[in-house]
Amino acid sequence: MQVVSTIAEFRAARRGFPDLGLVPTMGFLHAGHLSLVERARIECGAVAVSIFVNPTQFGPNEDLARYPRSLSRDLDLLREAGTALVFTPTPAEIYPSGFTSRVEVGPIGEVLEGAIRPGHFSGVATVVSKLFNIVQPSRAYFGQKDAQQCAVIRRFVRDLDVPVEVVVVPTMRDPDGLAMSSRNSYLTDGQRAQAPVLYRALSAGQDAFQAGETDAARLCLAVRGVLATEPDLTVDYVSVADATTLEELQRADRPAVMSVAVRLGRTRLIDNVLLDPLIS
Structure with missing residues (x-):
């Protein structure tokens, strides 16, 4: 498993994989994430996982600072799951000085979660768009628990002709039914x-x-x-x-x-x- 933190390093490592699945995450992984990794590995042969707590999808009073993080634990889990590449960029790597562009997704991102968290889905769509451009996956894997996020990503992939198949995997739950998060x-x-x-x-x-x-x-x-x-x-x-x-x-x-x-x-x-x- 290769772990890289810059776009240049990732692109160099990427050349060794003709078909690559992507699982975008914010880390602190659980069995739900690992089910995405397993599905991607089966369908694509090799899987890349990004671990990036994306600041642009958090509002000013949300939990960016306290969002749970455990990189060493995550890497152990991904290694055991057969992950080929792990991308762990810093915010400055994804959003360098002078960065101003954003992906706006329209009404689908303004209802439900978007009504309560204004700008959230623009932040999601922007970082996922960047990850798609960096990783160049054939398929990208997301959990059904974040149903609106899945709908937003499917919409911008369709609208912007992004050559990535979006695969939505059923929600993983604890035995008592609570969705893993x-x-x-x-x-x-x-x-x-x-x-x-x-x-x-x-x-x-x-x-x-x-x-x-x-x-x-x-x-x-x-x-x-x-x-x-x-x-x-x-x-x-x-x-x-x-x-x-x-x-x-x-x-x-x-x-x-x-x-x-x-x-x-x-x-x-x-x-x-x-x-x-x-x-x-």
């Missing part, structure tokens, strides 16, 4: 015990959908009813939106994503499930 490390023991309510709530909505309910407002009420059983939660949103455009739906009569965002203490948690009338 680096930010779960923020939770106290008590909060961790409450956090699986997100998936229980989404499952209640999904069960209602599979039983024939398509009214989006009623589906959201089913989700909110379960979330309300944990009074320490503050709900930011419950949504049933078109799976491609993220426009809110009145009826789930087409492929949709049902998503939630809550606050538990100082920690913000998101999760989602897919609703597809063709397979319900």
